[in-house]
Amino acid sequence: MIEENTIVDFNSAINLLNSATETFKVSIWIPSLKTFLNFKEIEGKQQKMLLSAAMENSIYNTFFSNSFYEIIKNNLIESEEFKKEDLDNLTIIDKACIAINLRNRISNSYKMLFDNNNNITKDIDLNDVVEKFKTFELESDTDEISISNENVSINVLIKLPTIKQEVDYDNDIIKIFKKSSDIKTEEDVKNIVTEAFITESSKYINKIFVSSNEIDFCGLTLKQKIQITEKLPSKILQKIIETISKWKLKLDDILTVKKDEYTGVIKIDSILFLN
Secondary structure, X not given: OOOOOOOOOHHHHHHHHHHHHOOOEEEEEEOOOOEEEEEEOOOXXXXXXXXXXXXXXXXXXXXXXXXXXXXXXXXXXXXXOOOHHHHHHOEHHHXXXXXXXXXXXXXXXXXXXXXXXXXXXXXXXXXXXXXXHOOOOOOOOEEEEEEEOOOOEEEEEEEOOEHHHHHHHHHHHHHHOOOHHHOOOHHHHHHHHHHHHHHHHHHHEEEEEEOOEEEEHHHOOHHHHHHHHHOOOHHHHHHHHHHHHHHHHHHHHHHEEEEOOEEEEOOOOHHHHOO
């Protein structure tokens, strides 16, 4: 006996697929929480969003940052212990881990570009990176940097940015700096590099204590943060950059892949979801 299929209308089809996609989920290890969270897998419409982000003509990563933030907010399967708003407090390292895991569910094979000049690509297995994230350890996601003399002491509390802080930062930066289409000269490029040095430092600063006075960066605009950061002694800025570099190297260790004689670091951007 042949089983007859039920023909459904458009609205029923959408509801049916919404219910079906709820069953395709992935359990992702979150390094900062040291526990697993459940997410729905990425669907076609969301992959189209990431394709649009890849085509964005910008030196910044704003479109991807916003798109991926919207995707993980939508795809988180909430529990009694963890709600969508709690995602804002996860770190940028957690974001990288979520991105790799969601991409791995599309396919565990990723075509990695190892040599841009010679267009050398190799297929790598993302399962290896997923497993490395499960052993990721960061001694601390905060640090305090201090200098003093006989007149004054300066203490700077820096912290690994959260996913929401990075999204806000990316949205603010395009409002105050030049777009890629406006960069015409070598001087423009040099200014971008200089601005990036200060701006990146300001993203990690949580509070500054000047003797008994506290400056809380949480309530400041990006422009205000940059102006204050520019006033810090270069010795402190150098120590801030050293700590940031240490944190980034720890993440790069996880994202570093090897194939044959080639070694590279996976970038967390739109291209990750398209290759």
